[in-house]
Amino acid sequence: MQKTSDIIWQDTQHQVLFTLIEQIKEVPFDPEILNRLKLYAEHHFILEETYMLELDYPHADAHLEAHNRFREELKAMMEIDPTMHESLQVSLSDFLYKWLKLHVLGIDKKLEDFVLKSSSK
Numbered sequence: 001m002q003k004t005s006d007i008i009w010q011d012t013q014h015q016v017l018f019t020l021i022e023q024i025k026e027v028p029f030d031p032e033i034l035n036r037l038k039l040y041a042e043h044h045f046i047l048e049e050t051y052m053l054e055l056d057y058p059h060a061d062a063h064l065e066a067h068n069r070f071r072e073e074l075k076a077m078m079e080i081d082p083t084m085h086e087s088l089q090v091s092l093s094d095f096l097y098k099w100l101k102l103h104v105l106g107i108d109k110k111l112e113d114f115v116l117k118s119s120s121k
């Protein structure tokens with residue numbers, strides 16, 4: 001994935017998330033991958049949410065809502081049979097990839113600008 005942010009921790013974490021999402025496609029399917037993605041996404045979201053809170057970010061509600069949607073999607077996916085078919089792996093992975101790409105190039109960019117203009121990078 002192209003560079004997503006001038007904030008190093010934010011870009012590094014996004015790259016890890018994209019890599020994990022790509023791994024959902026790997027055959028045979030590793031049922032642990034969704035759990036790893038869940039844990040890493042949680043770690044990343046909490047860090048962004050902490051920045052929003054600390055900096056009194058004005059668009060925090062919409063951003064938090066977006067993170068919560070991703071959390072819910074992932075939770076639903078984790079209830080799927082781990083012996084899932086290859087074509088399902090591809091659709092889940094593509095869905096999450098597109099979602100994350102839109103998120104990091106949209107709503108996260110607004111946060112990035114705000115953090116970069118603040119004193120606590």
Ligand SMILES: [Fe+2]
Nearest residue numbers: 014048104108
């Ligand atoms: Fe992010």
Ligand SMILES: [Fe+2]
Nearest residue numbers: 048063103108
């Ligand atoms: Fe975000």
